[in-house]
Every structure is written in C-alpha cells, then in structure tokens.
Amino acid sequence: MKIVKKKYQTGYSTRSLMIKEFDAILNSVNDLEEFFNGNEKVDINVIPVNSERSKNIVLTEVNKRVRSLANPVFWKxxxxxxxxxxxxxxxxxxxxxxxxxxxxxxDTVLPKWYNMDYELSSYDFKAFIYRISENHPEFGNFSDKNLNNISAATIKILREVGILKKNTLVKEDYNHQILNEIVSNGDSWFLEVLLLNESERQAIIGQ
Structure with missing residues (x-):
C-alpha cells in the first residue's frame, strides 16, 4: 500500500472505534439498505452520550465511517x-x-514488527507526524494538545482492535469470513495493517 500525499483528516481524534455508539445506532436501523441510501434517519436519542451536541458529533462520525464502507454486507x-x-x-x-x-x-508499525521491535507508544506516532509534516502542511498548525489527542486516539484504536496490548505489538487471529469479504471488497492492503505476513495474506487472498 503506497502512502499517498494528500491532506489527512483527523476527525477521529475525539472518538475511537465507538463500539457502543455504533451498536446503538445500527440496532435502531430497520433497513440497512435504506439507511445507506439516506432514506432512513436515526433518532439521535438512541446514541449513548449526554448532550445533544455530542449526539450530533457522534452521528456525523458514524455516518462518515459507514459511508466509507458503503457495502451493506459488512454491516450485516x-x-x-x-x-x-x-x-x-x-x-x-x-x-x-x-x-x-x-x-x-x-510506515512505522510494520517495520518495527518485522524487526522484532514490539514496543509502540504515542511517541512513535508523534515521530511519524513530525516526519511527514513537511509534505503535509495540515499538521503545521497543530498545537501540542491537538497532537497529543490524535496520538492518544490512534494508540487507543490499535489497542481496541487487539494489535497493541498495553504497549506491546501482537498479532491477533481474526474471523476469516470477514477478511475474505475485505479482500473481495478490493482492500487486500488491510491484511498487512493487521500485521499478517505475506504467506498469511496469500492464504486468505487465495481462498
């Protein structure tokens, strides 16, 4: 997967994977197809956060991620x-x-993994941002608080999916039906993000 020089978005810094929020929203949807088509609206009151502003932020973020994966099979x-x-x-x-x-x-995690350097922290993410910032001016105005937030959110996401246990990289065993669907969806690069080596990736791609 080639790193693309484009403007990065960092809206996930205020939320991680949002499992509870996704559960609440998707369980309230009657017809996933209609929801994807924008014909079924979600009652924001089902979202398990307190303020109306927070509910709207969550719904916007959920919609963004759902639209990025607009294949109903995954949500089923x-x-x-x-x-x-x-x-x-x-x-x-x-x-x-x-x-x-x-x-x-x-860029950063895989080289560490292949070199058997299994320790990962927010400092590695910050070093990555500093390294790419010359080609990505969107990070030029990042305050220390912004950088800390996005670093913490990224590390938390890796922990949630199981790639990181405390500060140690690990490789998990994932549902192959889902991995096969991901490959069928044209995103075999994602297998590498899960730290799968070439033979493991080829075994899934060849299924």
Missing part, C-alpha cells in the same frame, strides 16, 4: 457478529475513512 456481519468481529469491522471502516491510520501502520 457487524450486527450478527461477536464483539471481536465488530471491532475488526469498525477498525476497517475507520482505516477507510482516515488514511492517516493505515499509513502510520505501514
């Missing part, structure tokens, strides 16, 4: 899946919506 798998399956699908959707996350994994 989500509603029927285990908590680990849900986490995997949400991580995939978040990577689709926010190129910064997979680019960080490909």
């Amino acid at each position: 798998l989500y509603r029927d899946g285990s908590s680990r399956d849900k986490t995997l699908i949400l991580f995939y959707a978040t990577c689709k919506a926010y190129q910064l996350i997979p680019d960080f994994v490909i």
Whole structure:
C-alpha cells in the first residue's frame, strides 16, 4: 500500500472505534439498505452520550465511517457478529475513512514488527507526524494538545482492535469470513495493517 500525499483528516481524534455508539445506532436501523441510501434517519436519542451536541458529533462520525464502507454486507456481519468481529469491522471502516491510520501502520508499525521491535507508544506516532509534516502542511498548525489527542486516539484504536496490548505489538487471529469479504471488497492492503505476513495474506487472498 503506497502512502499517498494528500491532506489527512483527523476527525477521529475525539472518538475511537465507538463500539457502543455504533451498536446503538445500527440496532435502531430497520433497513440497512435504506439507511445507506439516506432514506432512513436515526433518532439521535438512541446514541449513548449526554448532550445533544455530542449526539450530533457522534452521528456525523458514524455516518462518515459507514459511508466509507458503503457495502451493506459488512454491516450485516457487524450486527450478527461477536464483539471481536465488530471491532475488526469498525477498525476497517475507520482505516477507510482516515488514511492517516493505515499509513502510520505501514510506515512505522510494520517495520518495527518485522524487526522484532514490539514496543509502540504515542511517541512513535508523534515521530511519524513530525516526519511527514513537511509534505503535509495540515499538521503545521497543530498545537501540542491537538497532537497529543490524535496520538492518544490512534494508540487507543490499535489497542481496541487487539494489535497493541498495553504497549506491546501482537498479532491477533481474526474471523476469516470477514477478511475474505475485505479482500473481495478490493482492500487486500488491510491484511498487512493487521500485521499478517505475506504467506498469511496469500492464504486468505487465495481462498
């Protein structure tokens, strides 16, 4: 997967994978197809946050990630899946919506993994941002608070999906039905984001 020089979006910095929020919203949807087409609206009162402003922020963020993965099969798998399956699908959707996350994994996390350097922290993400900032002026006006927030959110997401346990990189075993659907969706690059080696990736791609 080639790192693309385009403006990165960082809207996920205020939210991680949002499992509870996705559960609440998708469980309230009667027809997923109609929801994707914009014909079924969500009652924001089902969203488990307090203020109306926060509910609207969550709904906007959920819509962004759902639209980035506008293939109903994944959301049907989500509603029927285990908590680990849900986490995997949400991580995939978040990577689709926010190129910064997979680019960080490909640029920084994978080299560490292949070199058997399994320690990862927010400092690695900050170093990645500093390294790419010359070609990405959107980070030029980042305050220390902004950088801390996006770094913490990225590390939290990797922990939620199981790639990171405390500060140690690990490789999880994921549902192959979902991985096969991801490959069929044209995103075999995502297997590398999950730290799968070439033979493991080829075994899934060849199924």
